[in-house]
Amino acid sequence: MNTQQINLLSTLFNESLDAILILDLKTQKFILYNQTALDLYNYSEEEIKQITPKDLTLEFMTNEEMGERQKNIVEKGWDKFTTKHKTKDGKALDVLIKSKKIELNQETPLLYITIINLGKEQKLEQEFETIFYSSKDGIATIDLDGNFIKFNDSFKQLSEYTYNELINIPTFQLFPQASKEKIQELINQVIKEKYIENFEATFITKYGKSMIIYITMNLMPNQKEILLIIKNFTLLKLIELEKKFKSLNELIQNISHQWKQPLSTISIIASGIKLQRELNLYDISNLDNDMSKIVEITNYLSNIINNFDDMAFETFGKAYSICQLISEILHEMKKNFEKNHIKIITNYKVDNKIYIDKFKFSEAIKNILNNSIEAFIETNVENRVIIIKTESINNHLNLKIQDNAGGIDEKILSKIIEPYFTTKHQSQGTGLGLTNTYKTIVEMHKYLLSFDNSEMLFENKNYKSLNVTITF
Known part of the structure; x- marks a missing residue:
């Protein structure tokens, strides 16, 4: 040795x-x-x-x-x-x-x-028994064939079966037919790997109620039993609510970003009027136009706050018609499109409901459309158009937003969602609009977002265009 x-x-x-x-x-x-x-x-x-x-x-x-x-x-x-x-x-x-x-x-x-x-082993066993029977989570032990050995009151109450009923049925009976093979696979996986955590499944009670649960399984030290823990997803809603409160800070930052440029415009108009009046250069005939601009901008700012009040505490996951949502956004932005001489064409081939945080998702779509408006102003394209369409591709809903503002240089196309990256002068943009859009659509909602250049034929003329595609 x-x-x-x-x-x-x-x-x-x-x-x-x-x-x-x-x-x-x-x-x-x-x-x-x-x-x-x-x-x-x-x-x-x-x-x-x-x-x-x-x-x-x-x-x-x-x-x-x-x-x-x-x-x-x-x-x-x-x-x-x-x-x-x-x-x-x-x-x-x-x-x-x-x-x-x-x-x-x-x-x-x-x-x-x-x-x-x-004595130490007995103490540990007693502690385990205390946790087992007092837990608010459903806990059970099953044998390697999926038969119940014991379970706590929380598990029994969740299943709606009596003790005698539950002890005489296999675990698989608590899941829909389509999931039974998957549960057997999980048991086999636990026997091999000793542990699985937070597997999402549908649970069926004695009276046919369905609920979404999270399953955790552990192979017991005797290698003959599996500890089964199930958490009712509805109980986790409280945790989701806590996360929503934490996200309020992010919402406020988004509002701050949306307010920054309009407030700057109001300040420029007001300062210009004041300076020109001090120099006796102000043309009073411009007053109505300047005041109309300020009123228009303040209405825009007011709409942002109204949307925030309506949506900030809305339950995440509520389903909305994608076409109705887009129509509401277009109606809200109508004056801005008309002011910049932009024609909107919609082509809705499908209209599925999507599960979203309406406030955040709407702001993400507005960021995309405002990006197109800014591109038109920068490139000074005539015959301006934004085409919005929905279609079904490979059983997925696609929302495509396409403008004819000239597209984006391929060298920087991959960078446009990076924080603080902007093609505008530093004083004109923070470079956070599309970054926040990406975070909302991809990181928060787990949908796909892509950008690519293409050609667009509009009124018998070819244009370079930018396509923004969201896949649900």
């Missing part, structure tokens, strides 16, 4: 969670011991060297009876039994003893003794 192997064995011996003693049968002294043994019996190293096995046992045994027991272990080669031991201060211990004969040489027979504190 090389040095590395010796060091490894020494580490395993000293770090074992079980107490280990090595007894010299001739001298009846313990020649080796680990720290767990010292802690268990409350002896120091010097003290444990001076005691014998007789000093540890609480059984009434003579020296002859102790010798006979040790002789039987040597002849058999090993033994296992439960008994009572005592610590240095007389505290009683229920222990399991595992003894094995080892021979480093024929003249010095040794016993390798492992002591397991059954």
